[in-house]
Amino acid sequence: MEKCTIRTHVLTALTEQDRTTKARLDALLLADLTATDEYQSACTLATYMALPHEFDTSLVIRRALADGKRVLIPRTRKTDRSMQMCAYDPENLTRTSFGLLEPSLDAPAVPLNEIDLIHVPAVAVNTGGYRIGYGAGYYDRFLASYTGSTLITAYRDIQLVEFSPEDFDVPAMRLLMR
Numbered sequence: 001m002e003k004c005t006i007r008t009h010v011l012t013a014l015t016e017q018d019r020t021t022k023a024r025l026d027a028l029l030l031a032d033l034t035a036t037d038e039y040q041s042a043c044t045l046a047t048y049m050a051l052p053h054e055f056d057t058s059l060v061i062r063r064a065l066a067d068g069k070r071v072l073i074p075r076t077r078k079t080d081r082s083m084q085m086c087a088y089d090p091e092n093l094t095r096t097s098f099g100l101l102e103p104s105l106d107a108p109a110v111p112l113n114e115i116d117l118i119h120v121p122a123v124a125v126n127t128g129g130y131r132i133g134y135g136a137g138y139y140d141r142f143l144a145s146y147t148g149s150t151l152i153t154a155y156r157d158i159q160l161v162e163f164s165p166e167d168f169d170v171p172a173m174r175l176l177m178r
Ligand SMILES: Nc1nc2c(c(=O)[nH]1)N(C=O)[C@@H](CNc1ccc(C(=O)N[C@@H](CCC(=O)O)C(=O)O)cc1)CN2
Pocket: 048, 049, 050, 051, 054, 074, 076, 098, 100, 121, 122, 133, 134, 135, 136, 137, 138, 139
């Protein structure tokens, strides 16, 4: 199947997912994520501000802050399709035209080498940890120069699909699925 076709099918299934099932899987994925060595040893970790059909990252944000970690979230720039990671500050967020909450423009970007772990969003994944996102290539470009740990959380029944990665695709080091 073509990437674009997979994206459409999986997004439909994600939005139709039963909310009670989702909440149960989210709790399991949170436990899986926080049990990893990468999470345990991370001082600074990046996650993202989830849309309603995505894994509920507010659980990760809350837990990581309680665990004394520095939490970062992405800010995208449409003009050159670049992305930066900035400290999560609930008082300083801006909604993008795509509907995502992002750090406002005045928030300083954190250098890549200060990030220990990146929790990468995905629409679909394959068993190799390769992902299909919303199709702008933000993470592929960002991860190309990143050397720390990466992980993806995904719903196995909905998001696991076989597809062939392209040359620029960067796989996540760890894939947690429920
Ligand atoms: N919650 C969450 N935040 C995330 C991501 C994600 O997958 N989930 N991203 C994962 O990468 C980045 C944002 N990715 C985006 C990808 C595409 C478009 C977008 O505007 N898409 C247009 C058409 C694409 C184009 O040509 O620009 C659209 O669909 O209207 C916006 C954000 C960073 N933040």
